[in-house]
Amino acid sequence: MLPFILKRLGLAVLVALTVSFISFSLLFLSGDPAAALAGETASGEDIEAVRRLYGFDRPMLVQYGEWLWQAVQGNFGESYYFKLPVQSLIADRLSVTMTLGVCGITFALLTAVPLGVAAAIRPNSIIDRVALFLSVAGQAMPSFWFGLILIVLFAIQLGWLPPSGASSWRHYIMPTIVLGYYAMPAIMRLTRAGMLEVLNSDYIRTARAKGAGEMRVMFKHALRNAIIPVVSLAAVQMGFMLGGSIVVESVFALHGAGYLAWESIARNDLPTVQALILIFSMFYIVFNFLADVLNAWLDPRMRSS
Amino acid sequence: MNDMTKPLLSVRGLTLDIPMSNGTLHAVRALDFDLHRGETLCIVGESGSGKSLTSLAVIGLLEKNIRRNATQMNFDGTDLLTASKKQMRALRGNRIAMIFQEPMTSLNPAYTIGDQLIEALRLHKNVSREKARNRAIELLEKVGITAAASRLGQYPHQLSGGLRQRVVIAMALMCEPELIIADEPTTALDVTIQAQILSLLVDLTREMDVAMILITHDLGVVARVADKVGVMYAGELVESGPAADVFGKPLHPYTRGLLRCIPQPGKTERGAALGTIPGIVPSLIGDVKGCAFRTRCPHAVEACRDAIPERGEPPHKFLCVHPDGARAAEGEPA
Numbered sequence: 001m002l003p004f005i006l007k008r009l010g011l012a013v014l015v016a017l018t019v020s021f022i023s024f025s026l027l028f029l030s031g032d033p034a035a036a037l038a039g040e041t042a043s044g045e046d047i048e049a050v051r052r053l054y055g056f057d058r059p060m061l062v063q064y065g066e067w068l069w070q071a072v073q074g075n076f077g078e079s080y081y082f083k084l085p086v087q088s089l090i091a092d093r094l095s096v097t098m099t100l101g102v103c104g105i106t107f108a109l110l111t112a113v114p115l116g117v118a119a120a121i122r123p124n125s126i127i128d129r130v131a132l133f134l135s136v137a138g139q140a141m142p143s144f145w146f147g148l149i150l151i152v153l154f155a156i157q158l159g160w161l162p163p164s165g166a167s168s169w170r171h172y173i174m175p176t177i178v179l180g181y182y183a184m185p186a187i188m189r190l191t192r193a194g195m196l197e198v199l200n201s202d203y204i205r206t207a208r209a210k211g212a213g214e215m216r217v218m219f220k221h222a223l224r225n226a227i228i229p230v231v232s233l234a235a236v237q238m239g240f241m242l243g244g245s246i247v248v249e250s251v252f253a254l255h256g257a258g259y260l261a262w263e264s265i266a267r268n269d270l271p272t273v274q275a276l277i278l279i280f281s282m283f284y285i286v287f288n289f290l291a292d293v294l295n296a297w298l299d300p301r302m303r304s305s
Numbered sequence: 306m307n308d309m310t311k312p313l314l315s316v317r318g319l320t321l322d323i324p325m326s327n328g329t330l331h332a333v334r335a336l337d338f339d340l341h342r343g344e345t346l347c348i349v350g351e352s353g354s355g356k357s358l359t360s361l362a363v364i365g366l367l368e369k370n371i372r373r374n375a376t377q378m379n380f381d382g383t384d385l386l387t388a389s390k391k392q393m394r395a396l397r398g399n400r401i402a403m404i405f406q407e408p409m410t411s412l413n414p415a416y417t418i419g420d421q422l423i424e425a426l427r428l429h430k431n432v433s434r435e436k437a438r439n440r441a442i443e444l445l446e447k448v449g450i451t452a453a454a455s456r457l458g459q460y461p462h463q464l465s466g467g468l469r470q471r472v473v474i475a476m477a478l479m480c481e482p483e484l485i486i487a488d489e490p491t492t493a494l495d496v497t498i499q500a501q502i503l504s505l506l507v508d509l510t511r512e513m514d515v516a517m518i519l520i521t522h523d524l525g526v527v528a529r530v531a532d533k534v535g536v537m538y539a540g541e542l543v544e545s546g547p548a549a550d551v552f553g554k555p556l557h558p559y560t561r562g563l564l565r566c567i568p569q570p571g572k573t574e575r576g577a578a579l580g581t582i583p584g585i586v587p588s589l590i591g592d593v594k595g596c597a598f599r600t601r602c603p604h605a606v607e608a609c610r611d612a613i614p615e616r617g618e619p620p621h622k623f624l625c626v627h628p629d630g631a632r633a634a635e636g637e638p639a
């Protein structure tokens with residue numbers, strides 16, 4: 001198992017370096033950063049002065065090295081817009097996004113996996129149909145619309161939950177449901193398909209022939225094998241959720257990192273965008289790595305390959 | 306003590322119907338057989354003749370869409386027809402063990418050999434993991450696996466097909482069953498190890514005095530190990546009886562066709578497959594009347610379209626309109 005983990009870790013680091021280089025290059029892809037910083041009215045000399053001041057005149061690789069060195073220490077420079085250190089700007093927002101992401105994926109898994117298993121145990125039953133309906137509806141319904149429906153129903157009509165903000169756990173309930181529901185259909189279907197396939201396999205027949213009860217057959221023998229691809233999918237979804245919850249964050253006015261990214265792109269606030277892209281990618285890479293490790297733990301065949 | 310004359314397993318009139326889109330498939334029809342303690346019953350017959358369905362019917366693992374009917378199905382005093390799910394579970398893997406054809410896929414890829422062997426015992430017996438582990442090692446050694454203790458930590462994908470089937474055999478023996486049903490246990494294996502694994506299975510069942518239903522295509526094996534033989538054709542047991550009688554005086558034309566395709570015991574080569582008899586098997590969907598073999602039988606007459614009487618002197622029985630199974634017509638001694 002250890003060689004496998006080390007190999008995957010090496011791969012993850014390589015990907016991370018590549019991604020960091022790309023996000024660093026953004027600064028240059030979007031035009032001359034010195035000109036942008038100096039402002040529209042600046043003269044050629046002013047621009048040159050800014051270029052020297054910020055070190056844009058040095059070779060790109062040197063700049064990248066220094067930027068990376070700073071980034072690793074949590075130092076992402078100063079926001080063009082807020083004139084504040086990017087890291088302090090991001091820190092609060094990130095905790096909102098992470099809370100939401102963790103709650104969202106947990107909600108998705110807790111609903112999708114049992115539903116997928118139940119649907120596979122009795123294909124074409126009522127449960128299977130309900131599950132299918134929920135998953136089609138989940139895919140057809142835009143998040144912002146679902147979010148608004150929940151707000152109208154539970155915040156405005158019934159008054160049970162706060163419509164927006166992030167000041168208590170109750171503020172997270174509706175965003176969690178909306179975000180989780182977005183990830184649920186794919187997880188549910190993969191669980192169902194995996195279970196159906198596994199339940200038809202010879203080793204399930206063997207388990208029954210041993211005299212194992214249905215619960216044991218379903219959970220110990222079948223789900224354990226069917227869940228393997230679900231783990232990878234959930235990790236990918238988690239990665240998306242941490243970066244891509246912009247819609248949910250805006251609907252519920254939860255000021256998280258996704259929302260910040262969206263604002264910063266609009267404001268051309270490059271250091272902030274760079275830092276967020278780097279952080280989102282790292283999440284993505286870390287979750288994929290964790291999924292690989294978890295998969296290897298679940299599937300012994302993978303460890304040796 | 307057990308009543309030695311009372312069969313361990315007794316089946317009468319076993320019938321399996323499968324509803325299909327174009328009618329009912331009468332896959333198995335009115336099967337009768339008995340098996341005593343320690344006996345080996347070999348079931349032979351072409352692909353699709355209903356051998357696997359019959360074995361699954363005994364342990365109650367038929368797919369849900371298959372309808373099972375019988376006038377009697379008794380395992381050592383337990384009525385298998387009325388037994389609850391719980392009672393069947395208590396029998397399966399404990400008193401009746403099953404070995405399937407596909408060793409490559411019969412073991413769960415996610416668990417170690419040890420886990421799966423230990424589970425087989427602990428599902429039925431209240432023993433510690435440590436004791437179960439020792440039993441697993443003992444049985445792995447018995448099935449000829451070296452370094453048994455270290456194998457316990459291995460996963461199925463780390464073993465060859467032959468080794469996996471040995472593990473499956475060890476697993477079947479964990480609870481000291483009284484009956485083992487082995488459905489073509491070696492067909493999927495390399496020809497060179499088929500004979501080894503089969504001898505192992507036969508030797509162990511003899512040594513442990515376990516009754517066995519062995520489904521196989523290998524008539525050489527049947528000649529060597531069977532106490533009783535059942536010949537299936539298109540869902541019926543067309544001939545059954547003590548091995549010596551069936552081999553010595555095959556009464557059903559189909560049985561003789563099969564035997565003609567292979568050399569006699571002694572001269573029989575191991576691994577010789579069933580020969581092929583020209584012709585096609587009729588559809589078993591809808592009303593099935595008369596002898597299903599008549600489309601291929603050289604002795605078929607008009608009466609073969611009607612109900613076929615059961616003939617022979619028990620325990621050697623066969624189904625044919627001809628009182629001698631047309632032995633005379635083939636110039637065989639009466």
Ligand SMILES: Nc1ncnc2c1ncn2[C@@H]1O[C@H](COP(=O)(O)OP(=O)(O)OP(=O)(O)O)[C@@H](O)[C@H]1O
Nearest residue numbers: 323330332350351352353354355356357358359368
């Ligand atoms: N679940 C099922 N649904 C429909 N038909 C089935 C099902 N299981 C078996 N059959 C049919 O029943 C017949 C008997 O099948 P069975 O598997 O018992 O044959 P077999 O004698 O074991 O053949 P083989 O030597 O190929 O293993 C076949 O025609 C098969 O197609």
Ligand code: SF4
Nearest residue numbers: 596599602609625626
């Ligand atoms: S009943 Fe007729 S067809 Fe069937 S085996 Fe006898 S002679 Fe042949």
Ligand SMILES: [Mg+2]
Nearest residue numbers: 356357358488
């Ligand atoms: Mg079969």
